[in-house]
Amino acid sequence: MSVEVYYEVSGPENGPVVVLAGALGTNVRMWAAQAERLAAAGLRVVRYDHRGHGDSPAPPGPYTLEELAGDLVALLDRLDVPKASIVGLSLGGMVGMWLAAHEPARVERLVLCCTSAKIGPAQLWVDRARAARESGMEALADAAVGRWLSSNARPALASGLRAMFTATPAEGYASCCTAIETMTVEDDLPSITAPTLVISTLQDQATPVDHGARIAAAIPGARMAVVDGAAHLGNVEQPAEFTALILEHLLPSRYEAGTAMRRAVLGDEHVDRAMTTMTEFTKPFQDYTTEVAWGTVWSRPGLDRRTRSVITLTVLTALRAHEELPMHVRAAVRNGLTPAEIAEVLLHTGVYAGVPAANSAFAIARRTLDELG
Numbered sequence: 001m002s003v004e005v006y007y008e009v010s011g012p013e014n015g016p017v018v019v020l021a022g023a024l025g026t027n028v029r030m031w032a033a034q035a036e037r038l039a040a041a042g043l044r045v046v047r048y049d050h051r052g053h054g055d056s057p058a059p060p061g062p063y064t065l066e067e068l069a070g071d072l073v074a075l076l077d078r079l080d081v082p083k084a085s086i087v088g089l090s091l092g093g094m095v096g097m098w099l100a101a102h103e104p105a106r107v108e109r110l111v112l113c114c115t116s117a118k119i120g121p122a123q124l125w126v127d128r129a130r131a132a133r134e135s136g137m138e139a140l141a142d143a144a145v146g147r148w149l150s151s152n153a154r155p156a157l158a159s160g161l162r163a164m165f166t167a168t169p170a171e172g173y174a175s176c177c178t179a180i181e182t183m184t185v186e187d188d189l190p191s192i193t194a195p196t197l198v199i200s201t202l203q204d205q206a207t208p209v210d211h212g213a214r215i216a217a218a219i220p221g222a223r224m225a226v227v228d229g230a231a232h233l234g235n236v237e238q239p240a241e242f243t244a245l246i247l248e249h250l251l252p253s254r255y256e257a258g259t260a261m262r263r264a265v266l267g268d269e270h271v272d273r274a275m276t277t278m279t280e281f282t283k284p285f286q287d288y289t290t291e292v293a294w295g296t297v298w299s300r301p302g303l304d305r306r307t308r309s310v311i312t313l314t315v316l317t318a319l320r321a322h323e324e325l326p327m328h329v330r331a332a333v334r335n336g337l338t339p340a341e342i343a344e345v346l347l348h349t350g351v352y353a354g355v356p357a358a359n360s361a362f363a364i365a366r367r368t369l370d371e372l373g
């Protein structure tokens, strides 16, 4: 019987869906860095708490991996998502492997971070579950954070993660330990067909690099990446590198990356209209802007979307590109600029591009902002 797990969603409504599934003893906040950046790249990001974790219900245990994966299927059904990419770290990766093997139609692409198809010996999990129930989470917290972070991690990271761990219900944690103890996902790996990326970290002693390598060797066509400077919660300690690897795997072509970014900046309605009104005559140009403007330049990490909107408004004003301006005023608002900041951009542009150019842009921007309400 599945439970209704707690979840958070961000990113454009029609973006490709990616689910972030976390580690034992964590909650949705472990994905803060990835959620923001993946949503900014145009992905619809769903992160959730496993049963017995965070704000999800904690039914009496013990749990099985199949039950944890069943909760994720129920969540996808609730959100009306037939198929999603899964990024799972540790326990989340185990859930991802189970789902990709048993419900392949639900999994688009798979990223398995700092995880293992078998972490033994079984007694370790029996002892860990008993310790959680008998002594509570506080007693296990220092050891957990010691596994999660390398010795070079900032102290502030450790204190935030420690609070996350101790807030996890002991019964939920212990019941998930049993799910890990009893999992049999190793035999399922050769049947996985979703394109898979395995990411391991050099300082991870809980699920070391050879565990990731075994998974990558068993899943047909899987690729493997190894990240330095992080222990078990590699995505927290090396967020930029993890996010870049995840994005590259989830949006492998410039066209896919461009479409997701275009949707995030211009909105679904605009992109859907552009796609349906496209003709053979206009298709090469639509493809060019999707791949080059959106997939190559707007998708670069070097400038945030807000700054790119400021540049775009400036240049369109100077060029008197009046047909393009309303769309980019709406995009600027979507990228976080306030009307007052947009006015400031146009005023500043007037100094360098001339009063008549700025005057027309002010009129267009005012009309567009009035329409937005």
Ligand SMILES: O=C(O)CC1=CCC(=O)O1
Binding pocket: 022, 023, 024, 025, 089, 090, 091, 092, 119, 144, 147, 180, 206, 232
């Ligand atoms: O807590 C650990 O030791 C490492 C771990 C195993 C499964 C998981 O999610 O974290």
